[in-house]
Amino acid sequence: MPRAVREQQMMDAAVRTFGQRGYRAASMDEIAELAGVSKPLVYLYLNSKEELFTACIRREAQALVAAVQAGVEVGAAADRQLSSGLGAFFAHTASNPDGWAVLHQQARTHGEPFAAEVAAMRDEIVAFVTGLIGAAARETHGDSDLLQRDVAGLAQALVGAAESLAAWANDAEGVSAKEAAATLMNFAWAGLGNLMRGERWVPSSR
Amino acid sequence: MPRAVREQQMMDAAVRTFGQRGYRAASMDEIAELAGVSKPLVYLYLNSKEELFTACIRREAQALVAAVQAGVEVGAAADRQLSSGLGAFFAHTASNPDGWAVLHQQARTHGEPFAAEVAAMRDEIVAFVTGLIGAAARETHGDSDLLQRDVAGLAQALVGAAESLAAWANDAEGVSAKEAAATLMNFAWAGLGNLMRGERWVPSSR
Amino acid sequence: MPRAVREQQMMDAAVRTFGQRGYRAASMDEIAELAGVSKPLVYLYLNSKEELFTACIRREAQALVAAVQAGVEVGAAADRQLSSGLGAFFAHTASNPDGWAVLHQQARTHGEPFAAEVAAMRDEIVAFVTGLIGAAARETHGDSDLLQRDVAGLAQALVGAAESLAAWANDAEGVSAKEAAATLMNFAWAGLGNLMRGERWVPSSR
């Protein structure tokens, strides 16, 4: 069996094991067995547990970014692009929960080098969302004095909310990717509108 | 030294170690040393690593719930109660990062029993928030058909958005934590209002 | 059983195993079993294979130096001191072949840090021998123009020869420590006499 194929099998097994057991609790023995190969072969191809983990992170990050980009309705209005991207994001994480767990839970909690790998992907997504929100603002409400920083903050909040909801939607039965995306769009849109109108929440008098 | 005090010292050490190293990477040796006691004593008082972890989760969960409940301005309008509760939540997690890491990152990724412990706490908070939101809904908009699930999703999204904003505010120069919190409340309140009024985002035609 | 005693047992086993199998071929499993303890205890007390090896080297080096110093006839003429020291050296290495193998064969061939440990001991012995040879020269032949460097070279050669002979005498049956020492004294004394008389070997004419 050619090396490239074997490597993918190993990484499939590794993502599943890392995602379900956690980085530390996942044993190379288990990964090898799940991949249907011997342990030395895993080391021969992927060198060490750390490198294997890094390879998983990179592969899953690229897959996620690719899924989101493929989901965006190019040419549509910015809000629809955002909404379809969110839908693709929720759909991908829902259909690939172990990969999402690796990125969201494992990579961020086991050392700077791993976290940096995910941070790069996240920055890419945030930049993409920031661009969309800015475009949406111009399209929907015309030019405004919306500050760059406000848009950036909103994008950060939106991405964070989406990440958090992804984990939750996977657990709670009956929440579809589309529903989750719609709920989030409601928030984002409302928040965006308020920001542009300069309306901020002020506490009630009582 | 009385047993109760010793136990708290051990749990302090355990929370710090679990939070920083992760459940698996934390060793009983390190915890005992950090607590300034011998390892057998840790076992005498807390029986096993799992039970020690469970005890930490429970203590930190109760502390968090207590902090939130203590933070709400009783008798104020519902929005102010929500706002003050959120403030207390963020203040507590920020000042107690190891405890929050134990609840948020460790407990959820190391087996059903631990996750259940945290879920119970979250349900308690969600119920509390649901009550507040219900009151707010009646006060501000009359009756509404807000579902429990919507509120839970909102809570989840809020936490994710808050974490994301916190990290961003720390990194980006010139963005204060206060501004980030304001953005968040703004975001939450606007979205909540929309949800309660039954106003939902509808896609642009293009 | 108190820690100090156990540690000596472990080092006894380690010296024997390192001496007979070699550093790499010696397994911590075998050492632990030979010492009658479990492997983790070896690690608890001696930290790692490298540190265990270092501890063995240090102990055996000190034992050898002590044996030689104890064997020297204090107050006797320099040549007798040298002879008795050599005898003690051969006797010690013969009765403790594993220790000698650790110092002479293993420590020198497994990395700078280990070799340095033995080099320090060797320098001590060489200095001692250099002093004796100098004294012997003055006693036996009166003052001469013997150069410091010649004495040092002779001492180096003598110690090297002794080290080499020790390994050989252990293998060949029937060579006693005294015989080996006497043989070596013959060489050393003859060489010393020649050096002092300025007589050097010159090739035959044919």
Next chain:
Amino acid sequence: MPRAVREQQMMDAAVRTFGQRGYRAASMDEIAELAGVSKPLVYLYLNSKEELFTACIRREAQALVAAVQAGVEVGAAADRQLSSGLGAFFAHTASNPDGWAVLHQQARTHGEPFAAEVAAMRDEIVAFVTGLIGAAARETHGDSDLLQRDVAGLAQALVGAAESLAAWANDAEGVSAKEAAATLMNFAWAGLGNLMRGERWVPSSR
């Protein structure tokens, strides 16, 4: 490329690796890579690590013996033959340190079979030297009762002394290798003369 050449390349790589890393630490992987061939080819030609090691020992032993034999001035006086033989020995070992390490350090410490291989070579050299010394004895001092064992001991001592002097000459500034070699021959010839004349060192009275 013909088999014989390939085999020599592999053995070159093996001698270098065995000499520098030691028998156990040397890996077949490294040897194959250094030889520029694939691992199975090494096995096809040389069967196993043990056989490869044995082949190296044999080749290096023959090379050493050949170098010594080629170095002696045939027809010269016995002392000159001995001197030239010693010179050739030191020249060869100095210019081929890995081979010498294999013979002197590795082969003797990794099991009877390997040690026996070297012992055979040593016996050959010792027999050769014994012949020379016997001739020298007859030439210079008439018949003597020199035992084979004495000669073997002398050879052993000489090697040790030479190694020690070489290391010392390398370290100590201002001592040339030639001076050290002269000291050694001086030492050897004087001691040898004493032995052959039956003159032995006798302890001082004090």
Next chain:
DNA sequence: CATGAATGAGCTTTCATTCAT
């Protein structure tokens, strides 16, 4: 002739846990 693919066995090291005192 030569190699990419693959593995059984063994190594050093760590950890949660217990017992005798």
Next chain:
DNA sequence: AATGAATGAAAGCTCATTCAT
């Protein structure tokens, strides 16, 4: 109430060795 002493079990990693092609 508290600990020094001790271990079974398992983890990450490496290595000599073999096949199918």
